[in-house]
Amino acid sequence: MAELKAMKISSLQARNAALEQEIAQTRAKLQEVSQELNYPAAATVKKHIKLLHEYNDIRDIGQGLIGMIAENRGVRIGELYEEFGVGLKD
Amino acid sequence: EIAQLLRTQRELEKQLREAREQLETAEQARKIERESRARNEGGEVDDELVKLIGKWRGASRQAAEELFGKVRDRVNRMGGPRAWKEMQKKQQEFQGGWDQEEQTNNHGSDEEDGEAGNVEKRDIYAEYDIDEETENEKSQRARGAGDTGELPGQEDEFTMAMMLRTLNVDLHVIGYDKEQQRWTD
Numbered sequence: 159m160a161e162l163k164a165m166k167i168s169s170l171q172a173r174n175a176a177l178e179q180e181i182a183q184t185r186a187k188l189q190e191v192s193q194e195l196n197y198p199a200a201a202t203v204k205k206h207i208k209l210l211h212e213y214n215d216i217r218d219i220g221q222g223l224i225g226m227i228a229e230n231r232g233v234r235i236g237e238l239y240e241e242f243g244v245g246l247k248d
Numbered sequence: 249e250i251a252q253l254l255r256t257q258r259e260l261e262k263q264l265r266e267a268r269e270q271l272e273t274a275e276q277a278r279k280i281e282r283e284s285r286a287r288n289e290g291g292e293v294d295d296e297l298v299k300l301i302g303k304w305r306g307a308s309r310q311a312a313e314e315l316f317g318k319v320r321d322r323v324n325r326m327g328g329p330r331a332w333k334e335m336q337k338k339q340q341e342f343q344g345g346w347d348q349e350e351q352t353n354n355h356g357s358d359e360e361d362g363e364a365g366n367v368e369k370r371d372i373y374a375e376y377d378i379d380e381e382t383e384n385e386k387s388q389r390a391r392g393a394g395d396t397g398e399l400p401g402q403e404d405e406f407t408m409a410m411m412l413r414t415l416n417v418d419l420h421v422i423g424y425d426k427e428q429q430r431w432t433d
Binding site for chain 2: 171173174177180185187188192194195197200209215216224243
């Protein structure tokens with residue numbers, strides 16, 4: 159019984175040691191990446207996602223409205239992009 | 249001692265999760281900053297996205313103005329927004345009736361289906377936030393509380409906000425101020 163307990167303890171100790179090592183490696187890598195950043199990481203990612211949503215929303219609106227005009231004029235929507243100041247790749 | 253080691257293990261696993269999440273965020277941020285620099289050396293992060301948003305907002309407003317010119321004339325020829333709203337409601341009723349008839353043909357004409365059809369039509373009203381009122385109730389309803397959501401006295405004027413809302417365009421996203429009736433920056 160004591161032998162079993164000893165085995166359990168050593169296995170847990172090994173596991174914890176491995177965890178500590180991985181935490182240290184991850185933090186070192188985090189340090190390395192963070193040094194390259196000009197702005198706080200979380201703020202950059204949050205702002206980027208917000209802008210992406212805003213871009214997707216307004217592009218959908220623009221394509222919808224221009225699409226209605228294209229239909230009204232009987233032309234393809236792509237022919238109107240330039241007139242409305244946007245490119246096919248925008 | 250085992251209990252203590254288990255507690256330590258849980259704490260270490262929590263710290264590892266947090267460290268991994270922070271690393272993932274940092275790597276995402278680095279990718280965003282690098283891409284921004286690649287596109288526009290010396291510029292702000294996400295300059296490209298901000299520029300694209302500006303382009304599409306301008307295009308959307310220009311298109312909205314053109315559509316508004318056309319639609320307003322048509323609505324005014326129909327007798328103004330109230331008449332136009334009535335016509336829309338009738339179209340939905342006609343459309344609702346048409347769907348119900350189609351359904352009945354598809355599923356055979358048993359009674360239970362008829363009830364489902366009615367429930368569905370009521371859902372359409374709910375969905376478009378149009379109260380199924382009687383003519384009488386509608387006339388007593390306080391002015392300005394009509395389903396156009398316009399301010400008192402504005403119900404007879406077809407506004408850009410009314411058109412945009414009808415087209416399911418979010419006034420905030422396109423940047424339109426309903427009170428001042430103009431584009432905002």
